[in-house]
């Protein structure tokens with residue numbers, strides 16, 4: 624093979640690879656079963672906690688639920704995530720209460736997320752970045768043409784999916800809030816670590832929380 628031909632073939636392979644809409648997993652360490660990412664922005668009036676996690680950190684599958692058992696598992700997950708004062712435990716002196724909770728997942732139909740279903744379409748933006756099959760922007764769960772929009776498959780054909788949860792808390796005395804305890808580990812035994820980025824009165828910082836070290840300070 625001439626050098627020029629091999630360069631051409633390499634370039635062609637790269638183009639085909641890029642246009643396939645698939646990305647190598649190592650570019651997306653974000654989707655790691657047992658892990659979650661959390662962004663917290665704290666201000667005097669309260670805080671916003673944006674949680675993004677593989678579904679597998681919460682339930683036993685990541686595809687769209689198809690059996691009564693799987694639907695029950697999703698309902699149980701939603702009920703646990705809705706226990707906001709357990710998920711994010713704050714100093715009572717700060718007087719924080721949940722203002723809103725929005726859940727979204729490309730693989731979970733909005734009706735299963737109930738009143739917490741995000742009004743924004745799932746499967747876009749920060750849903751894990753692995754979505755290479757979301758061509759039509761349709762909301763997950765309304766895809767009647769048989770295309771698996773918004774879903775991801777790994778090399779074994781297994782479906783992967785993420786869950787996003789955005790919590791907004793209002794605090795009557797937010798100045799007294801200098802941190803919180805993440806209670807997710809007790810609610811979800813599959814969850815092993817939460818990587819946190821926090822922006823608070825003390826500036827920005829990062830932390831890695833685990834079941835034995837679930838406290839966040841800012």
Ligand SMILES: [Zn+2]
Pocket residue numbers: 654656677679685782783784
């Ligand atoms: Zn997965």
